[in-house]
Amino acid sequence: MGLSPPSLCPQYFKYEFPEGVDSVIVKVTSNKAFPCSVISIQDVLCPVYDLDNNVAFIGMYQTMTKKAAITVQRKDFPSNSFYVVVVVKTEDQACGGSLPFYPFIEGEPVDQGHRQKTLSVLVSRAVTSEAYVGGMLFCLGIFLSFYLLTVLLACWENWRQRKKSLLVAVDRACPESASLLGHPRVLADSFPGSSPYEGYNYGSFENGSGSTGSADGLVGSAGPGDLSYNYQDHSLDPVGTRPRLDSMSSVEEDDYDTLADIDSDKNVIRTKQYLCVADLARKDKRVLRKKYQIYFWNIATIAVFYALPVVQLVITYQTVVNVTGNQDICYYNFLCAHPLGNLSAFNNILSNLGYILLGLLFLLIILQREINHNRALLRNDLYALECGIPKHFGLFYAMGTALMMEGLLSACYHVCPNYTNFQFDTSFMYMIAGLCMLKLYQKRHPDINASAYSAYACLAIVIFFSVLGVVFGKGNTAFWVIFSVIHIIATLLLSTQLYYMGRWKLDSGICRRILHVLYTDCIRQCSGPLYVDRMVLLVMGNIINWSLAAYGLIMRPNDFASYLLAIGICNLLLYFAFYIIMKLRSGERIKLIPLLCIICTSVVWGFALFFFFQGLSTWQKTPAESREHNRDCILLDFFDDHDIWHFLSSIAMFGSFLVLLTLDDDLDTVQRDKIYVF
Structure with a gap:
């Protein structure tokens, strides 16, 4: 017409x-x-x-x-x-x-064009009611299939453990034949002189001369540039010759230890050129367990206080839309927005169910792993006591909770997506990226990982800058200059903290110490970095972060929240790639399950990002301009491209968590003084 x-x-x-x-x-x-x-x-x-x-x-x-x-x-x-x-x-x-032309002369007609x-x-x-039922069943079927697969894998693992226990029983009954068959004995009470499981302290292995002796002997056999990381011997030294250290460390411990300085002084242990996990796993396991459980309880508390006002706000938004009829308030894909009850786009909310279900499944997997580990400790299983990467599950619980909250808050955002509530789900995206980096670092640095309070405080600062960037960052040169300077300074401070394993202080004498190091190591004699691997990682990290800071300062992207999230993801991917490369370089291997998880997760992430960048709507434009990007449903006549992004990204996040969980399973029978820190 x-x-x-x-x-x-x-x-x-x-x-x-x-x-x-x-x-x-x-x-x-x-x-x-x-x-x-x-x-x-x-x-x-x-x-x-x-x-x-x-x-x-x-x-x-x-x-x-x-x-x-x-x-x-x-x-x-x-x-x-x-x-x-x-x-x-x-x-x-x-x-x-553009604004219309209004004449200055009274009586002149307005040019309407x-x-x-x-x-x-x-x-x-x-769509009919059958489409709603089909969409819900499809969504439930996809994610409940992961539960079924997990149960099948658990049954297979249980059968494998029973078979292993049977072999151990045969080993005890017939030691001569077991010796010929090569079946290892895995219980600590099978060794003479083994100590009972009291407090299950764990730490470095000693050969009568302290933990540093084995490490120094290892380093002494190779120069700084040709250190061999290979190890193939998984046999355990007799427990009687390796007395455990009874650390009196506390969660608040900072600069004081009650152990002998030669064996435990932080400045001696952590500044060695080559470190093993035993050097950084000396504190009482019970103390560390409480420390890392704080991550879970803190994020659970944050989730409650964050989610309740969010739910209240989005209900208010939806009510305003329904009462006023103004559909410019919310940025839906109107060509594929299926209402249900008072909700205008039920399909966009339903597709977030995967985050919640898979987050819950991950928590159940972690719970089962923790139960199995505690049972192994109670029966004095030597591999559980003194082998492999130290098992701390608090950060894993926090990651699973964050994934569930991501689903809940993303669903809240999609009740009425717009400029004022976009940060509901991006906040927990920042948390997930931060927790994953902390978990990677914790694997081989359990004693010196950041506390929950400092970690969440840093994430709160990130979220604060995210809000400032969205509100004031568009076209504001002063904001971008300040943010870029803070970004670079934070990168340098974190690099120093990681390079020196926390053995430095930011005080009035820092400038003098920097000048002294530059003079002695660069001017007086040109010497290479003491910790080469760490230096390589930090140099690459600084290059990437300085480049991102320069990009932000020059280009000033409109979507500051996505820019900030890109910084976190780039740093996470860099650290993850470094971890895998160093793991392989150290002679370690990646078992079949984590390898399959890495491959499948990478593929799923690729498809997920493809659907994410389809851009069906954008609150950076006016509602009318945003609707120009709207498209019809592409799956079951019920879900659009962004719903598929929700499906795939939840699966990809779950797979990424499984990679972090299983990546070092190959070290479960390796002594901690033979596992290298990088």
């Missing part, structure tokens, strides 16, 4: 619901964006509100450039019919256009 200026020729027509049709979708399209127009759905009443200044008084309405779509339900219209009203606005600012627009209006049947 051709539309003239609204004051001259208002356009509307009536639609009646056919028998058996409960909902329809009204699609309006145009070949040109301007002039800006308004699409309104009104009950069949008199008068019809078809003027620019009153079209928003009743019913539902949207501004429009090239696309508009409104889903209409029979239950909202008692007369079983409604009017579709199309109004051409007198100016284009509401649709992102050629304000006509050709539109195509199509009313089609919306």
